[in-house]
Structure formats: structure tokens, C-alpha cells
Amino acid sequence: MSDKKIAVIGGGIAGASIALYLSEIGLKIDLFEKSTSLVNGPPICHLHAGGNLYREIPDEQCITLLEESIEALRLYPDSIDYRPTVIAVPKHDAGQPLDLLPRLTLLQNEYQKLIDKDSNNKVLGEVSEYYRLVELEELQHLATLDEQAVPKTADQWLIPFAKHTDLSLLKFPVVLVQEFGWNVFRLGATAALSLEKNANCQIHLNSKVTKLTQQSDKWQLGYTEGDVEDEHEFDYVINAAGFKTGEIDDLAGFHRDRLVEFKAAYVTHWQGTGGFWPEVIIHGTRGTPQGMAQFTPYPGNLVQLHGMTKDITLFKDGLVENTNNSSQPQLDAKFLRKIDTGWLAQEIETRGQLAIEHISQYIPAFKDATVAGKPLFGAQQIPGEDANLRAAGVSFEANNYARCEIVKASSVLSSADAITEKLCELGFVSSDKLGARLFPITHSLDDQVITERSELYTEQRGYPIALAYRNMKGVDSES
Structure with missing residues (x-):
């Protein structure tokens, strides 16, 4: 197992999935999310298996x-x-x-x-x-x-x-x-349950990153977790802060049009x-x-x-x-x-x-x-500048910094692949981990456990509980 420490900033679908991917191949991850739960962002309802909703894209x-x-x-x-x-x-x-x-x-x-x-x-x-x-x-x-x-x-x-x-x-x-x-609620439940069971990932909820500076070859990351201020050192930073990605870029001193x-x-x-x-x-x-x-x-x-x-x-x-x-x-x-x-x-x-x-x-x-x-x-x-862009992934800066810029949630694994390839080049992880699709923890989760966590998320976020179910699940009891 690598002794390198990686910070993932943002616990949306991108950050949670990348943290899941990297932790399951043995990397030590700290995931920082300013909200009270993971995957709590823009509405996801459609798996774009072809993108036929969008006539305007190539x-x-x-x-x-x-x-x-x-x-x-x-x-x-x-x-x-x-x-x-x-x-x-x-x-x-x-x-x-x-x-x-x-x-x-x-x-x-x-x-x-x-x-x-x-x-x-x-x-x-x-x-x-x-x-x-x-x-x-x-x-x-x-x-x-x-x-x-x-x-x-x-x-x-x-x-x-x-x-x-x-x-x-x-x-x-x-x-x-x-x-x-x-289903965005089941997606968030699956990611959270997987990460909670993985000893390689430390989840920081209610945590807002306030400082990101580089000293020598390390990143110093400061954050507030509730009323407590803390700071940790990391070997690599992944900016997956969703629509706040630019704020993290500004903290790190990088410029990116978006x-x-x-x-x-x-x-x-x-x-x-x-x-x-x-x-x-x-x-x-x-x-x-x-x-x-x-x-x-x-x-x-x-x-x-x-x-x-x-x-x-x-x-x-x-x-x-x-x-x-x-x-x-x-x-x-x-x-x-x-x-x-x-x-x-x-x-x-x-x-x-x-x-x-x-x-x-x-x-x-x-x-x-x-x-x-x-x-x-x-x-x-x-x-970039194209409002019609629907497929996007990862961009890299010097000094061990990556930003995940997905537009559609389905892009998360290709983004994780690109980051893993970069980490292989740096010697953080062996090349046999490239393209890994095993996810033993994720695939061991029980459907009922996912449903229960999904119900919790719908309740916490103030939505009807039936949104926690897939297709006909729960209809008889909730109709």
C-alpha cells in the first residue's frame, strides 16, 4: 500500500466516486465535503447511454x-x-x-x-x-x-x-x-456506504477548505470542520468541488476559464x-x-x-x-x-x-x-466556453494538482482513470491498478441497506421518500 496521502475536495458524484475508486485500489484518501452528506448537488435523473437527449452535441x-x-x-x-x-x-x-x-x-x-x-x-x-x-x-x-x-x-x-x-x-x-x-439518492447512498466501510478513506463532512498552499513538494490544506479549524499535509490534491471548483483553483493559485x-x-x-x-x-x-x-x-x-x-x-x-x-x-x-x-x-x-x-x-x-x-x-x-459541452473530464496542473470537471455524472470513471494514470507516472500506485473495475466493497453492499440510506437522505433533504426507490420498489407502501 502506498504511503502517499491524497486530498479530494468535494463530495459530489465526482469527488465521492474518485475517492471510492482510489481508496479501493489501496491509496490513502481524505475526502472533504462542506455539506452534511455526500452527492448533494445538481439534479441527476438520466443515465446518458448515448446522449440522445442532446441533438446539438457532436x-x-x-x-x-x-x-x-x-x-x-x-x-x-x-x-x-x-x-x-x-x-x-x-x-x-x-x-x-x-x-x-x-x-x-x-x-x-x-x-x-x-x-x-x-x-x-x-x-x-x-x-x-x-x-x-x-x-x-x-x-x-x-x-x-x-x-x-x-x-x-x-x-x-x-x-x-x-x-x-x-x-x-x-x-x-x-x-x-x-x-x-x-437515482441521485441511491447513488449518494452507495458511494457513502462504500467509503464508510473502506479504511483507506477518511470522510470529513461539514468541512470547508479555506487554505491551499504548497511548501516544498507537499500541499498544506487548511479547513474548518464545524467550529474547529485544522490543517493537514498532502502529497496530491484533487479538486472536485463542483460549481465551486474555481474557488479551490483560486486558493491554489491556478487559473481556469469555466x-x-x-x-x-x-x-x-x-x-x-x-x-x-x-x-x-x-x-x-x-x-x-x-x-x-x-x-x-x-x-x-x-x-x-x-x-x-x-x-x-x-x-x-x-x-x-x-x-x-x-x-x-x-x-x-x-x-x-x-x-x-x-x-x-x-x-x-x-x-x-x-x-x-x-x-x-x-x-x-x-x-x-x-x-x-x-x-x-x-x-x-x-x-471552457462552450455551454453545450456534455462530455468532460480531468485537467492537470503542475505541482501534483488535478481538477475533475465533469458535466455529466457518467464521466466519473474515465476521470478516475486519468487521475490514476497520472499517479502511476508519479510512482504513487503500480501500473497494474490502471483501469481497475473490481470495487469489492461497493459490490458487496446489500440492496436493502442502500434503500434505507436513500430513505434517510430523502428525509434529511426534505423530499418525498418514494424518490429513494427504483422503479416499482416501495410503490405499494408509499402510493
Whole structure:
């Protein structure tokens, strides 16, 4: 075991996963998180196994998202909602459904290559079923069938969509694709439970890093843990502070251009229609009144909504860039107030109702949904100057300093690989640890234990407990 000490700053999905990865290959890690629990950041609900939600990104990023999503699914299988996604293009949109076909075919072929490389990568079902084009006539037939409480086939998943969506508003075909859901509460529970059982990782909650200076070849890291100030020495620093990454860069004396965007998703309650739905994506132009609509079902008749308009998920002045004097973009005080102290009740109701109206234009029965509590929200960093960037990883500075700059949570393992490669070059860890995918502690966790911790996190953070469950788990007792 290496005697080198590594500090990971930030306990979001990036920091927690990198700490987990490095501690399980034998490195000594101290993880610093300013909140009371791990993985408490921007809303995560979708495993981007291909990135088909984002028409505007290049195919190369989609291939990267496919590879990274498969890796993330293998690491955190108990946090995945195993249900497909329907992607549709409305008639008012300039795009055409078949515009996605070349990308879908490319991703299907890439999925086969990944399986050929490692049969354990077969986690999205059969390659031949990665995507399916569905014409209007087929949906009209499915609309005559009974919904299934627990769908088991592609046809059964499509029935509620076919029955209750206003098909006259859509272009055809629509796409059914194996892009699954990702439960942020179960993800945080899995990471926390794994790290708590690993003697190589020391977790510091309620800990804010206040000092980061280098003396000789060591980093001096000062922090406050509650009311106590302390300082430790480290051989390597990994900045995984999420939207606060620029603040840590400033402490360390490094400059990096980046954007920060504040976004929110809305938790609603809907009695539903008798069957469990797929996720539904209705494409639209980002930032316009007809921006993409996203309908993400959970147990307990809960639905999480995104509407990529400035009145719902996006916010006027919610995208900011850094200045020449600092690596940290400065969000307006109204966004920091939401992050630090919470939302006003009127804000929650107003934006939540707008989200309901946005999706109910396509699913009319959804107009009866109600706002179920505070949004899932947070600020997301985007390295560089391209607000459409969706696949990003790690950058390095001299003096044993790395920053993890993921945009999508599925990028965590490729980021950990890049950091491990750098640590191998420095002699911190042997080369046989490169690409390790064993995670014996993580994969030994019991599903019920993960569920119990997830329930605790939903309660602590003020969300409905049904968000702790995957697919149909807990529905009977919580509906």
C-alpha cells in the first residue's frame, strides 16, 4: 500500500466516486465535503447511454457518454432505474425524427464493440434492441391495449405513452432507446456506504477548505470542520468541488476559464394512468418557450420534470462565466440564496406549475398533477466556453494538482482513470491498478441497506421518500 496521502475536495458524484475508486485500489484518501452528506448537488435523473437527449452535441461526445454510462452502470447498478426512454419530435420543431437515425446506428455499433471488448459491458440489453423506431400506426394499436403495472416488454413500456400522449402533435417515427434513469439518492447512498466501510478513506463532512498552499513538494490544506479549524499535509490534491471548483483553483493559485449554470427540476405528484411509464423526452430548442420537455417517472406516483425554458429548468442570468481575476464564475445572489438557504414557497409553486403546463401540452391528463415539494436543483460547472459541452473530464496542473470537471455524472470513471494514470507516472500506485473495475466493497453492499440510506437522505433533504426507490420498489407502501 502506498504511503502517499491524497486530498479530494468535494463530495459530489465526482469527488465521492474518485475517492471510492482510489481508496479501493489501496491509496490513502481524505475526502472533504462542506455539506452534511455526500452527492448533494445538481439534479441527476438520466443515465446518458448515448446522449440522445442532446441533438446539438457532436457524435464523438455521444460515443463518450455511451462508454461512460456503461461504466457508471457497472459501478452503481443499485442506483439505476431500468426503464427505457421515448424520444419524440413535436410538429412545431424544425427537427426531423430520422435526423437521429445515423447517430442511433452509430451508437448501436459502438455498443457492440464494447461488448466484444468485454462481455460485462452488456448492460443495456441486446444490441439489436438498443433502439427502436415506432410509427404512428403501431402506437395507435398499442393505445388499445391495457397498461401493465410492471412493464416487461418494449410494447408494454410504450402503452401508457401511446394511450395518453396527444399523438397529433408529434412527428413520426418516435424512438424508444435504452437510456435508463439514475437515482441521485441511491447513488449518494452507495458511494457513502462504500467509503464508510473502506479504511483507506477518511470522510470529513461539514468541512470547508479555506487554505491551499504548497511548501516544498507537499500541499498544506487548511479547513474548518464545524467550529474547529485544522490543517493537514498532502502529497496530491484533487479538486472536485463542483460549481465551486474555481474557488479551490483560486486558493491554489491556478487559473481556469469555466462557466457555471444554475438549473432545477421539479417534483410533482400525479395519480397516473394505471401503468408505469418510460421516461419521455419531447425535443425542443433550448432556452425558447418550446424548449425540451422531460418527464421522468418515479414510484409513489411521483414525476420529475425538466422544461428547458428560462421559466422552468433554465433561469435568466443563470449561466455565468469567470473573470480574468478569478477562476470562479459568480452566480447572482438569488441563486446562491436558493442553494444556501432554500426556495421561497411561491417560487416552488410558480415554476412547478409552469413545468406541469409544459408537459401537459403533450400529455393532457398530466394537467391534474400537483407540485410535490421543493425542486431538485443546483449549479453545474462547464469547463471552457462552450455551454453545450456534455462530455468532460480531468485537467492537470503542475505541482501534483488535478481538477475533475465533469458535466455529466457518467464521466466519473474515465476521470478516475486519468487521475490514476497520472499517479502511476508519479510512482504513487503500480501500473497494474490502471483501469481497475473490481470495487469489492461497493459490490458487496446489500440492496436493502442502500434503500434505507436513500430513505434517510430523502428525509434529511426534505423530499418525498418514494424518490429513494427504483422503479416499482416501495410503490405499494408509499402510493
